[in-house]
Amino acid sequence: MRTKQAGTLARRTILGGLVAAAAAFAPLGASAEEVVNVYTTREPALAKPVFDAFTEKTGVKVNTVFVKEGLAERVKAEGAASPADVLMTVDIGNLLDLVDQGVTQNVKSEVLEKAIPANLRGANGEWFAVSMRGRVVYASKDRVKLTAITYEDLAKPEWKGKICIRSGKHPYNTALIAAYIAHHGEAKAEEWLKGLKANLARKPAGGDRENARDILGDICDLGVANSYYVGLMRSGKGGPEQEKWAEAINVILPTFEGGGTNVNVSGASVAKNAPNQANALKLMEFLVSHEAQDVYARANFEYPVVAGSTVDPIIAAFGPLKIDNLDIAKIGQYRKAAADLVDKVGFDN
């Protein structure tokens, strides 16, 4: 008797679960509501403030899925039936990959062309940068007395055992190494990478913010990391502990010899089979409005791509950003060579 009741209960529970699940399984796009579907490699918390502002202004709902890896593969496999409208990445290499894999469409928009400098968008409207970040140096306030440094300097023996960095295979570092190759050629880049490796205080691991923490923890004196993390830490948005990490460092905007600071972009493309094309364009145009650029600057501490937009004071305090003169598409071009070098010198080993 007891087991029979238990069995019925179990059956009911399972049935209830299935009914509830049906809601989750219902394919999207059936409703008449105005939507735009965004596939992004950017962490949801960082993209949300801008999307919320867009929905408030236009009434178009933004559906998102954060696809860390395999964005291009997913869209490609989904083919004609893909719900994706806008594809966003946080690395120029990944963005160019989307274009190469044929999952984007060219966009003709005066708004976009007027707002974004020519070197920060595809020549035929394949992709558009919407924000920028610098690959900068965190230096210990107590132990490092420097106001300027070059990327080349990081390989000098005086820094032996003093530098922290994340995996050389991470897109941010791959892009930096690719830029080095573009400037100096592969042979010099290999030498540099070997020198940098010899200077590491620990294995390349963890994330960017840990460089600041490891500097406060006296594990290293210099760290190579993205500029906006400093804003997130220093503003207190990361909590009181991270504020302390950020207090331990000065930020130096490094430059290439004869060049400027290495920047990477977050950017967007319209998906080839976008079912909501008009809304996709509306969202892209919104992303380069002063309003959205301000959100990028204030909420995420990024550099705006649109001239005349404000930079957050924490970021502005690093001093004027002199963007490297390198054509950003070149960085994408040397990405494979950079990945090969990382393996060859055993950077992560």
Added chain:
Amino acid sequence: MSSPATYRPSSVSGISGAAGRLMRLGALAIVGLVLLPLAALLATAAHGTGDLWPHILRNVLPVAITDTAMLVLGVGIIAGTIGTGTAWLVAVCRFPGRGLFEWALLLPLAIPTYIQAFVYVDAVHPLGPIPTAIRAALGMKSPRDLWLPEVRNIWGCILLLGFVLYPYVYLPARAAFLVQTASALDAARTLGHGATATFFRIALPLARPAIAVGVTLALMETVNDIGASEFLGVQTLTLSIYSTWLNRSSLPGAAQIALFMLVIMVGLVMLERWGRRHISHANVGNRARPPMRRELSAWAGATAFLACLVPVTLGFLVPAGHLVNAAYGRFMFRGLPETLLPEALNTALFAAIGTVLALGCGLLLAIAARTGTVRSLLLLRFAALGYAVPGTVLAVGLLVPLAGFDNLVSATVQSLGGPALGLIVSGSGAALIIAYVIRFLAIPVGALETGYEKVGMSLDMAARGLGEAPGGVVRRIHLPLLRPALGTAALLVFVDCMKELPATLMLRPLNFETLASQVYGEAARGSYEDGALAALVIVLVGLIPVILLARLSRPHAG
């Protein structure tokens, strides 16, 4: 593991008629489903030119193979030793705390490997709570005064993984020790063997199949781990698959490495099976009386207590304590995120559906094999292959056929004048569920296979002799006897689905977050403290099945 002869005797003719045909069809369909992503992977690999290989052979594989081998060996030794040793202690000895440890030893199951890595990097960092407390106690000022072990390397990775993965061994090993006949152990003792010799010469060989299943599961988890090894800076084969795919934009190259890895994994499993091909224990299930627990001396008891306390502490108390602390800090700083509840519901719901389906499929395969309805045991081996493929690779392999199917359906319906259906499988949660089933089918298949070994074939023959139909044998004899194995499998699959990350990230629909994807999202932007609450909820939800599991696996439960 019994030899195939006892597993599939000729005296049982299998389920015949329509039911038998249906079962055969179902078994083939399940195996087909598992092979689907692998076939897609093969096709992708075949597209590659192989021009990456000189570079991969020279610069990637030497390190990747060395690191992976060291990791597998190290985790295998640690998880195997702790799992088997503690299982033996709580199964046959009496010492203070035994009853508590019996279930507490399972707790690390609730800690995903990536969370274990995040926590320890945090906890033993010079600025972390443990070193800070030590420095304060010793009156040190600078972080540099206190030497600390660095966990961001292979040794740290081996230790951290070993201490959360040993329950995969502990669980089956303990079950095996509990059903070993008292007579076999007593006979060994009467013949003059001490406790040690009894363990090594009788108990361990008898429990070997169960231990092997457990170690295999633990090692598959190790090899497929991406979060922990990436965070700790270990260069595994799985990581090299990722970097080949993502940094070189070469999916074919990545697929080739993945297949290479799959061959190694299958080879290892086959080698282990070959090693014990002659071992067959006909009467393991005949339990005349449970073995008496031996009272340990004060010293031995204290040692046993410590031996059980250390893994529970390092595998659960430290990470859970740190998470509680971090989550509390986060809660005070930012309050409870409103997304937490829907994420927890998504996680529990999808894990539950995945578990029910994986169990159903596993049961169908096991019954088909046992009753001889399906002749080839190879089917079972194929069905377990999904566990040997890294989650993301599996997901990519699944995307192509599933989305292809969706497009076909949508286009067909539209050509008949219907509406555009969109992606009915790959764009909904269904793809995720399918991935869970394929990935974790190995667990019920393995558990039921070992479960069936304890159900003597003589029972089937007796029942058939008394006129029971094959279906009735399954319903009235097998299922009741398989309940513990089913329960164990269900809970392991549930916990694994909950912790699953790479396939979830890749296949989930729009606006869909699980606790794991939330933790990872935060960790990916370097603010994993923000994920502390979600991580804590994963652990708490994971505790429920672990506690159920502990109750279920008590010898006289039910």
